[in-house]
Amino acid sequence: MLPLVGAAFGLALLFVVSAYAIARIDAIDGRRALLVGVALLAVGGALAVTVPAGPDAPAADGGAEATTNASERPAPAVERQAAEPLTAAASANATATTATVVSVASGDRLTYRTASGTSRTVRLAGVDAPGVGGAAPERFDGVVTGSRGRTCLADHGRQGLLSLRTGLVGESVTVAAVERGPTGLTAVLRADGRSINRRVVERGYARATDGRYADAERAARSATRGVWSCGVVTNDRPLRESNITGVRIAAVRPNPPGDDAASLTEEYVVVENAGRTTVDLSDWHLVDGDGHRYFFFDGRELRPGERVVLHVGAGRNREGHLYWGATTPVLDNDNETLRLVDGDTDRVVRFAY
Incomplete structure (x- = not known):
């Protein structure tokens, strides 16, 4: 852009000098020549302003070229933060x-x-x-x-x-x-x-x-x-010396997920033989905290290390699983004391949670 401006002003200056020379030679009024020179200077300035910008200049109206260049520049600090x-x-x-x-x-x-x-x-x-x-x-x-x-x-x-x-x-x-x-x-x-x-x-x-x-x-x-x-309360205590048979309550699940009344088979008590001899459970029964007695074990034996799960809800008995057939929840969700009673000897095994 600068070379074009210089050329325009040089051209205007040439006209001024020429006008002055003509005035001297032909006795033209110097003031008229001066006016001509000023006019020529104005024309040269206008030409300089209206000369198109070079390819390195940004577009004045923010056109497509300006947008392209902006997209190639690194994002400003505000954008990086965002x-x-x-x-x-x-x-x-x-x-x-x-x-x-x-x-x-x-x-x-x-x-x-x-x-x-x-x-x-x-x-x-x-x-x-x-x-x-x-x-x-x-x-x-x-x-x-x-x-x-x-x-x-x-x-x-x-x-x-x-x-x-x-x-x-x-x-x-x-x-x-x-x-x-x-x-x-x-x-x-x-x-x-x-x-x-x-x-x-x-x-x-x-x-x-x-x-x-x-x-x-x-x-x-x-x-x-x-x-x-x-959700499952386990019995991790060692056997008492008085627990000759080794039968005990090993775990209780009193609060199954969801509505307890709709999940009765998921509410259960686990009975385990932690002793060394097989035990006949025919006369054993379970007593809950309210004193209700439940009998499940007709003719059933429990071998050493064997467990049986007593489900509160109804179902078909199978190996390792027995069903009480209760229609409402039996076990309290926060605390309960359960007792296993040997009907032959009245020996009691307690478990509390």
């Missing part, structure tokens, strides 16, 4: 971002730091884990209620926390999405290509709060892993 998880919107999914886990507060809450230095504390989306102090058993359908259930959940809450700390602190993760919900920020995280959210549910350290990980919860329930083992 590409990180959680935009300024109240709820947003974000482009996957790599981050480093810096701390873990519980089995479903942690803090990570992105490459840009941004730290963020989030809960795992679609997941609910008990804390180290336990949780309300009612949040985990099928878990024994009351203090026993809370204590059991606290134990698995500590295990879940330790698992995340051991496996994730200092490790790189991918933040697939961050969402803002009623309880704060939640995130979907991946490590080595696998969902961390799904993994904690699969291992039984948490329950699924939506359909994303419902299948993982079903698998953990079926295997009674983690928190789902809190």
Whole structure:
């Protein structure tokens, strides 16, 4: 552009000089010549302004060429910030971002730091884990209620926390999405290509709060892993010396998932022979906390190490499984004292939860 401007002004100056020379030679009025020169200067300036811009100049009206150049330039700082998880919107999914886990507060809450230095504390989306102090058993359908259930959940809450700390602190993760919900920020995280959210549910350290990980919860329930083992009360105490026969209540499941009245066959008591000799159970019966007596064992023997499951609901008896045929739930969900009574000797074996 500059060479063209110079040429235009040079041309105007040439006209001025020529006009001055003509005025001297032909005795033309010098003032007229001066006016001609000024006019020529104005024309030259106008020509300079209207000369088309060179190929390196940006288009003045922001046309296609300007758009193309802008797309080739690096994104401005504001755009780079928006590409990180959680935009300024109240709820947003974000482009996957790599981050480093810096701390873990519980089995479903942690803090990570992105490459840009941004730290963020989030809960795992679609997941609910008990804390180290336990949780309300009612949040985990099928878990024994009351203090026993809370204590059991606290134990698995500590295990879940330790698992995340051991496996994730200092490790790189991918933040697939961050969402803002009623309880704060939640995130979907991946490590080595696998969902961390799904993994904690699969291992039984948490329950699924939506359909994303419902299948993982079903698998953990079926295997009674983690928190789902809190639905079965087990007897891990050694045999008493007075328990000569070795017959005892080995486990109880008082609170099956869902409506107890609709899951009577999933409510059960497990009777075990922990002794060394076969026991004839024909005259044995079970007494619940309300004093009701139940007789199941006509002509049945229990060999050493053998177990029989007594289902509350109705069903067809088969090897290792007997059915009470009750039409309503029998076992309390929070606490109960059960007694196995030997009708021949009146010897009593108790189990409380």
